[in-house]
Amino acid sequence: MKKKRSARLGRNAPCPCGSGLKYKKCCLGKKEPVSNVSRKKYAKKHNIRLKTKADIQAIRIAGKLALKTLDLVEAHIRPGITTDSINTLAHDFTIQNGATPAPLNYKGFPKSVCVSVNDVICHGIPGPRILKDGDIVNVDVTPILNGYYADVNKTFFVGNPKPEAQKIVRVSRECLKTGIAMVRPGATLGDIGWAIQRHAHKNGCSVVEEFVGHGVGFAFHEPPQVLHYGRRNEGLTLVPGMVFTIEPMINLGKKNLHVSDDGWTAITDDHFLSAQFEQTILVTDAGYESLTPFKL
Ligand code: MF3
Ligand code: CO
Ligand code: CO
Numbered sequence: 685m686k687k688k689r690s691a692r693l694g695r696n697a698p699c700p701c702g703s704g705l706k707y708k709k710c711c712l713g714k715k716e717p718v719s720n721v722s723r724k725k726y727a728k729k730h731n732i733r734l735k736t737k738a739d740i741q742a743i744r745i746a747g748k749l750a751l752k753t754l755d756l757v758e759a760h761i762r763p764g765i766t767t768d769s770i771n772t773l774a775h776d777f778t779i780q781n782g783a784t785p786a787p788l789n790y791k792g793f794p795k796s797v798c799v800s801v802n803d804v805i806c807h808g809i810p811g812p813r814i815l816k817d818g819d820i821v822n823v824d825v826t827p828i829l830n831g832y833y834a835d836v837n838k839t840f841f842v843g844n845p846k847p848e849a850q851k852i853v854r855v856s857r858e859c860l861k862t863g864i865a866m867v868r869p870g871a872t873l874g875d876i877g878w879a880i881q882r883h884a885h886k887n888g889c890s891v892v893e894e895f896v897g898h899g900v901g902f903a904f905h906e907p908p909q910v911l912h913y914g915r916r917n918e919g920l921t922l923v924p925g926m927v928f929t930i931e932p933m934i935n936l937g938k939k940n941l942h943v944s945d946d947g948w949t950a951i952t953d954d955h956f957l958s959a960q961f962e963q964t965i966l967v968t969d970a971g972y973e974s975l976t977p978f979k980l
Contacts, residue, residue, distance in 0.1 A: 685905040686747050687896045693918075720876040725940030726923065731907045734925030739832070740966055740975070743901045743927060746783070746833035747964055747976040750825045753777050754838055754978075755909060757825075763817045763843045771810035774825055783827035784906045786835075793948060798824040798837075805892055805933045805950040805958040807940055820853060824834075826904060827901035835900050835929050836976035837962040848936060848957060855887045856934040861980035862881035863912070863930045867965055871922050877914025880932045892933035892958070894941060895950070900964055901927045922967045927975065931962030 695708040726732040735743065753774050760773055775796035778785045785796035793809070800808035800822040801815065808822075815821060824837035839853050863880040884891045890918050897910030912932040937956030945952060952958050966974045 685896060685898045685909075685912070687894055687909060723925070725906050726926075730920060732926065733902060733906070734923065735901055735927050735966070736925070740899060740925075740927070742830055742832040743964065743966075744861070744975045746827055746829040746832045747836065747974075748971045749778070749781050749783055749827050749829055750834045750836045751974055752781075752979060753825045753827065754823060754836065755882045757823050758838075758840055761821065761840050761842060763815055763819075765815055767801065767810040767813045767815070767821070768795075769800050770799050770823060771795045771797050771819075774823070778825075778827050781827075781828040782830075785831055787810060787824075787827035789868050790904060791854070797823070800824070800949075800958075800960070802957055803952045805935070805952060805956045806895055806960060807943075807948040807950050809946055809948055810976065815842045818846050818849065819843075820845065820849045820957060820959060822903070824960075824962065825937075832902070833900050833904055834964050834966060834976050835904070835962060836978075837931065837960060838978070839959040839961060851857065851887075852889065852934060852957045854937045855884060856932060857961050857980055858887075859883050859891075859912070859928055859932040859934050860961040860963065863932060864963065864965060864972060866973065867922060867930075867967055869922055869924055869967060869969065869971075871918045872917055873908060873910055874914040874918030875916055877911040877919075878916045878928060880911040880930075884934050890935045890937065890939035892935060892939055892950075895931075895933055897929040897962070898932045899926070924967050925969040925970050927964060929962055929964050931960060933958055933960045 788796045795810045816947045819842040822839040861884045867874045899906030937954040940953040
């Protein structure tokens with residue numbers, strides 16, 4: 685999703701917990717005791733709806749369908765196919781399974797999946813483009829099943845990858861894995877972003893800042909925003925029942941991007957490769973569970 689503008693939280697700003705104290709005199713550096721955190725508080729203060737066991741099971745089922753859709757797509761990816769053929773496959777499979785593709789007509793998006801090739805970071809619109817040997821292609825799938833959303837994406841190789849394609853796909857996969865590994869009650873959103881950014885930079889890659897992960901389940905994009913960069917111990921504290929995506933977009937070159945005339949397709953300014961992996965993650969008492977699990 686597109687990041688909304690917001691002021692950076694300063695040390696002297698009012699604490700987001702609502703105490704009336706300055707942030708530095710209150711919650712900065714203080715871990716909130718998870719036992720005191722209520723469903724009501726997260727709803728009221730952060731507009732976050734924690735998920736019940738029943739909600740979670742429904743998202744898990746939507747997640748299974750999303751993963752099966754990606755498997756189907758993967759089996760068809762080869763040089764010579766169009767990005768629109770991927771859309772048709774995913775769309776038809778989603779409908780056959782009693783679900784609806786969330787992207788279709790979402791804020792005017794004209795297709796049922798996002799298909800993003802090479803220097804396209806995200807939100808590629810399927811069309812007549814023909815995949816060729818050596819391309820990388822991200823397919824982002826979000827079915828709505830029984831009213832619940834699960835959001836997942838992978839980047840695939842088309843034919844034989846070149847070393848630079850192997851590198852950016854590996855690093856972006858590792859960035860998601862590293863971000864997910866931070867998830868547990870008491871950790872913060874900043875911890876997730878920090879870990880992702882550190883891994884990308886360690887590998888000489890950059891992190892896209894304009895698009896972020898997001899709460900998901902009852903709707904396509906719910907609060908909170910999940911930034912893929914940040915500082916340790918900053919931002920919202922994670923509590924059991926939160927469900928959100930982590931979906932770092934990692935560039936081989938610089939982080940800067942532009943959106944093409946279609947109003948959607950986000951492309952690296954330097955036209956170097958960009959790759960992405962996404963999963964829908966539940967915060968559990970013990971740590972996390974992926975509701976769209978695949979090996980990272
Ligand atoms: N699936 C994307 C995400 O991970 C959002 C796509 S919005 C669309 O948040 F309109 F392009 F489909
Ligand atoms: Co998403
Ligand atoms: Co997605």
